[in-house]
Amino acid sequence: xxxxxxxxxxxxxGIGKALGQVSRIAAFQVLExxxxxxxxxxxxxxTMGDKDAAEVVSKTPCIAIDGCPNMCAAxxxxxxxxxxxxxxxxxxxxxxxxxxxxxxxxxLNADGRKLADLVAKEVASKIDTVVD
Amino acid sequence: MCPQAVxxxxxxxxxxxxxxxxxxxxATRLVLEELRPNDTVTICLPLxxxxxxxxxxxxxxxxxxxxxxxKKRCAQxxxxxxxxxxxxxxxxxxxxKKHPEIxxxxxxxxxxxxxxxxxxxxxxIASMVDQILNKASI
Numbered sequence: 001x002x003x004x005x006x007x008x009x010x011x012x013x014g015i016g017k018a019l020g021q022v023s024r025i026a027a028f029q030v031l032e033x034x035x036x037x038x039x040x041x042x043x044x045x046x047t048m049g050d051k052d053a054a055e056v057v058s059k060t061p062c063i064a065i066d067g068c069p070n071m072c073a074a075x076x077x078x079x080x081x082x083x084x085x086x087x088x089x090x091x092x093x094x095x096x097x098x099x100x101x102x103x104x105x106x107x108l109n110a111d112g113r114k115l116a117d118l119v120a121k122e123v124a125s126k127i128d129t130v131v132d
Numbered sequence: 133m134c135p136q137a138v139x140x141x142x143x144x145x146x147x148x149x150x151x152x153x154x155x156x157x158x159a160t161r162l163v164l165e166e167l168r169p170n171d172t173v174t175i176c177l178p179l180x181x182x183x184x185x186x187x188x189x190x191x192x193x194x195x196x197x198x199x200x201x202x203k204k205r206c207a208q209x210x211x212x213x214x215x216x217x218x219x220x221x222x223x224x225x226x227x228x229k230k231h232p233e234i235x236x237x238x239x240x241x242x243x244x245x246x247x248x249x250x251x252x253x254x255x256x257i258a259s260m261v262d263q264i265l266n267k268a269s270i
Contacts, residue, residue, distance in 0.1 A: 010148070011148060012176070012178065013146040013147075013148065013176055013177055013178050014176050014179075015144060015146055015157060015160065015161070015174055015175075015176050015177075016174060016175070016176060020176065024148060025240055027148065028239045028240050031239075040148045040149055041148070041149050042145070042146075042147040042148050042149045042150070042153065042206070043148065043177075043178045044145055044146065044147065044177045044178055044181065044206040044207070044210070045147065045149075045204060045206055047177075047178045047181040047182055047206075048181065048204075048206050048209065048210060050204070070176075070179055070183070072176065072178035072179050072182060073178070075182065076178060076182060079182070105161050105165075106158055106161045106162065106165065107241065
């Protein structure tokens with residue numbers, strides 16, 4: 001999940017609601033589909049001011065995936081002087097897919113998985129614009 | 133023991149870059165959802181780190197247990213820095229080292245073996261909760 005990559009995907013670490021888990025699963029899906037192109041790093045580590053993490057986000061285009069309006073991922077990339085190239089809000093994608101009722105944190109329900117798929121597609125399409 | 137405590141706050145690392153982050157997260161949710169649902173609360177670690185006073189006061193309001201996934205111990209260090217020493221700290225490694233035959237690899241859905249580690253970690257966290265709330269003998 002680490003190493004040289006063209007894009008860093010940083011999902012929120014939301015542990016209280018299903019949308020945090022949706023953002024994580026979406027990130028992991030993209031990492032699996034784009035090995036060598038995308039990587040992630042721990043948001044908490046970046047937020048703690050870890051020098052290595054800060055160096056990675058300052059040198060590599062970053063995509064934030066946030067699960068709530070607090071936008072911890074996007075804000076912390078910016079606060080670390082990272083190269084934030086896209087902000088994906090899970091709540092916005094959910095708003096455009098009103099039939100979905102995502103649930104589950106340990107394990108997402110079927111709608112949560114569908115939402116994660118949609119978020120992953122959005123992230124992948126942003127990566128294509130950054131890498132191309 | 134904290135006789136005045138009503139609930140215990142659990143702050144987990146959730147590290148996205150390592151499988152241990154997923155184990156820490158799942159163990160924490162097992163405590164919150166299954167083992168001690170009425171006795172525990174949590175907060176997202178990045179929000180705890182960067183939020184306003186309501187969030188950073190979390191560990192001042194609740195006695196806390198930190199759950200870390202690696203030696204950098206973000207959860208423990210953050211709590212120490214913002215709110216004071218956690219009541220208890222534990223890491224995935226504390227449990228995983230008892231099972232050297234199990235390699236942690238999953239980021240999404242944990243395997244049956246990985247789930248065993250998460251459940252064992254959750255049981256240890258639940259014991260810490262009981263200790264804090266003085267429920268050990270109940």
